[in-house]
Amino acid sequence: MADTPETIRDKADIVGAGGALNAAVLEAWFVREVLPLEAALTLFLRHHWRNKEDVSDLLQDIYLRVFQAAQKQLPDVTKLFVFATAQNLLVDRFRREKIVPIEAVSELDALQVAADEPSPDRTVIARDELRRLQAALDRLPPRSREAILLKQIEGLSRAEIAVRMGIAENTAKWYLSDGLRELANILYGDPEKLGSRA
Amino acid sequence: MSTVDPQDQESVGAAKEIQLRAAEWIMERREASAWTDQQQTSLDAWLAESPAHLLAYWRLNATWERTHRLAALRPGKPEQSGQTGAASSFRPVLLRITAACVILGVLAFAGARFYFRPTETTYATALGGHKTIVLADGSRIELNTDTILHVTLARNRRVIELEKGEAVFQVRHDANRPFVVLALEHRVTDLGTKFLVREEEGQLRVALIEGRASFESADPRIQQHSVTMNPGDNVVATAQTMSVTKIAPQALARDLAWRSRMLVFDETPLTDAVTEFNRYNREKLDVADSQIAALKIDGTFRVNNTRGFLDMAQHVLGLHVEQRGEKIAISR
Numbered sequence: 001m002a003d004t005p006e007t008i009r010d011k012a013d014i015v016g017a018g019g020a021l022n023a024a025v026l027e028a029w030f031v032r033e034v035l036p037l038e039a040a041l042t043l044f045l046r047h048h049w050r051n052k053e054d055v056s057d058l059l060q061d062i063y064l065r066v067f068q069a070a071q072k073q074l075p076d077v078t079k080l081f082v083f084a085t086a087q088n089l090l091v092d093r094f095r096r097e098k099i100v101p102i103e104a105v106s107e108l109d110a111l112q113v114a115a116d117e118p119s120p121d122r123t124v125i126a127r128d129e130l131r132r133l134q135a136a137l138d139r140l141p142p143r144s145r146e147a148i149l150l151k152q153i154e155g156l157s158r159a160e161i162a163v164r165m166g167i168a169e170n171t172a173k174w175y176l177s178d179g180l181r182e183l184a185n186i187l188y189g190d191p192e193k194l195g196s197r198a
Numbered sequence: 199m200s201t202v203d204p205q206d207q208e209s210v211g212a213a214k215e216i217q218l219r220a221a222e223w224i225m226e227r228r229e230a231s232a233w234t235d236q237q238q239t240s241l242d243a244w245l246a247e248s249p250a251h252l253l254a255y256w257r258l259n260a261t262w263e264r265t266h267r268l269a270a271l272r273p274g275k276p277e278q279s280g281q282t283g284a285a286s287s288f289r290p291v292l293l294r295i296t297a298a299c300v301i302l303g304v305l306a307f308a309g310a311r312f313y314f315r316p317t318e319t320t321y322a323t324a325l326g327g328h329k330t331i332v333l334a335d336g337s338r339i340e341l342n343t344d345t346i347l348h349v350t351l352a353r354n355r356r357v358i359e360l361e362k363g364e365a366v367f368q369v370r371h372d373a374n375r376p377f378v379v380l381a382l383e384h385r386v387t388d389l390g391t392k393f394l395v396r397e398e399e400g401q402l403r404v405a406l407i408e409g410r411a412s413f414e415s416a417d418p419r420i421q422q423h424s425v426t427m428n429p430g431d432n433v434v435a436t437a438q439t440m441s442v443t444k445i446a447p448q449a450l451a452r453d454l455a456w457r458s459r460m461l462v463f464d465e466t467p468l469t470d471a472v473t474e475f476n477r478y479n480r481e482k483l484d485v486a487d488s489q490i491a492a493l494k495i496d497g498t499f500r501v502n503n504t505r506g507f508l509d510m511a512q513h514v515l516g517l518h519v520e521q522r523g524e525k526i527a528i529s530r
Contacts, residue, residue: 030253031260053374056213063253130267137268141350141357142318151228152268158229171359171380177221182352184217184261 026070033078034066038188041086048090050099056185058093062086136186144179147172212250219244220254224262322346323363326478326502328459336370337377342396342456343478343501364396366407366457384435385414393427394454405432405450413440461499468493471507472528479504486527490517 041062045055065085075081093099137145143165150161162172223241227233245252323329323341330340334351341347345363350356354374358367360381369377369388377388381397391409395402404413406427413433414424425442427433432445445453452462461478463471469491472483478501485491493515499507504526511517511528518529 027256030256035257035260056217060213060216060250060253064250067249067253129264133264133267141352143348143350143357143359148265149268151225152265157231158225166361167359170384173222173225174380174385176225177218178355180221180224180258180262181214181217182354183265184221184258187261187264188257 026067029070029074029078030063030067034063034082035188037079037082039191041082042189043191044083044086045090049093055189058086058089059189062089065089132187136183136190139186140179140182144175144182147175148179148183151176213254216250216254217258220251220258223255224258228262318348318350320346320348325480328456328501333370335372335375338368340366340368340457360395360397362397364394364398364456366392366394366454368392369409371409387412387414389426394450400436402435403433404435405445405453406430407450407454455498456501459501461501463495463497463499466495467491468495468511468528471495475499475501475504475507478502482525483508484522484525484527485529486522487529490515490528490530 038059041059042055045058046052049055049058062082062085065088066082069075069081069085137148140148146165147161150156150164151158156164158172158176159169161176162169165172165175167175223244226237227241245255321329321331321339321341323343323345325344327343327345328341330338331349332338333349333356335356337356339347339349339358342364345365346361347363347365348359348361350359356375356377358377358379360379367377367379367388369391371377371388371390379386379388379395381395381402384402386393386395386404389410389412391411392407393409393411394405394407396404404411404427406429408429411427412424413427413435425431425433425440427442430444430447430450432443432450434441434443449464452464455462461471461474469485472485476482481504483504495510497507497510508519508526508528512519520527520529
């Protein structure tokens with residue numbers, strides 16, 4: 001069963017009063033320019049925030065702030081804007097929760113991280129992408145990986161996957177959605193390529 | 199630059215839930231044949247609830263789109279092999295994938311900056327078997343007769359799939375690494391617990407011994423199909439139904455007697471007692487006479503002591519016992 005291409009129906013229109021940016025434009029910008037920063041952001045957050053498990057929540061809040069600003073106007077240099085937002089969020093959190101930071105989160109520090117990351121070269125990305133995808137899949141739990149591969153390579157429906165794997169359909173649903181969630185974390189959040197900053 | 203933004207939502211732990219929900223929506227959307235206007239409305243409503251939902255959706259969607267590349271790995275012709283379908287048809291592909299990767303070593307959880315390779319192991323007991331396994335995280339699973347379960351320990355969760363049978367779970371609690379038991383259409387998540395799970399003929403039973411657990415059934419979006427369990431709670435569920443009752447400690451203790459390789463009957467109907475014995479023994483008993491099926495049995499027996507049980511049936515209940523074909527029939 002072929003995968004259904006995205007249709008415009010799928011993009012919730014979030015236009016607010018006074019000409020906020022079209023959702024499709026925002027989504028394209030977010031995926032193309034913000035998500036690739038997640039790995040560097042993750043390293044940055046782990047470096048400065050004691051509880052490693054809060055990283056996904058901190059990321060969500062950073063994305064929220066970035067998104068709300070971008071709705072009005074896209075930033076000129078996305079990378080700098082995102083890291084400045086991250087820095088401000090951390091400072092706010094330290095202040096709110098009265099935490100002494102591991103080390104001072106200076107403006108310079110955030111900008112340094114942003115500057116260090118090399119600009120993505122399109123051809124390098126394409127060549128690396130399949131390898132990266134294979135590596136990410138290899139890290140998934142076997143059942144989740146199997147379900148996702150059955151869907152993407154063999155194009156099976158959820159019911160067919162359940163039959164093939166000998167499990168209930170709801171279990172297949174769980175393996176697919178939890179597998180996708182985990183795959184996103186690995187593909188976007190894993191700082192493996194950025195060397196030993198942390 | 200900015201003071202605390204009042205629009206920041208208190209998101210402790212919420213990001214993971216939102217990510218999972220978005221992933222569910224993405225995969226639902228990809229079930230091409232089933233997508234309805236009603237679902238589209240539901241999705242739009244969920245996306246509109248919060249920008250966090252929208253962003254999670256974009257992120258998970260982008261991830262899925264990246265996996266489209268995998269379509270290039272579609273094998274040229276289907277492979278025939280003795281193994282079960284899925285594995286054989288893309289086994290050579292998977293071998294290439296694993297060969298190309300660096301296998302990261304397993305490090306202690308506390309340090310976990312690196313991913314360790316999740317492992318899946320299958321544990322099974324034979325008819326009449328009884329086995330306790332201790333997982334790498336310190337949790338214990340005690341398997342009863344004729345049970346099969348699959349254990350997957352990944353970096354940030356522990357998943358047990360109970361294929362069939364019965365087990366007691368004693369979970370080493372870790373909030374950052376949920377312990378989830380999947381059986382039939384349901385899901386039991388440890389919240390710091392010790393619980394019993396039994397699957398038989400399309401019916402699932404979960405009894406909580408200690409601590410807390412959450413039980414989710416069928417469609418997790420329907421609120422009443424999710425319940426937090428406290429000690430003494432007993433859930434019986436099929437694909438369509440779910441009932442929650444309280445079970446007295448003595449009754450639960452009887453149900454757990456198999457852990458000492460015993461069966462304990464207390465006002466138990468003969469037919470139920472026979473069904474229990476048959477779970478553990480190759481030599482099957484049969485209640486040949488419907489009029490005696492409801493006779494009440496009391497007593498404690500070793501799980502394989504069918505002889506002792508039959509002696510009791512003859513000399514205490516005055517019943518007739520004889521071999522009929524492959525079974526031993528009990529009648530008046």
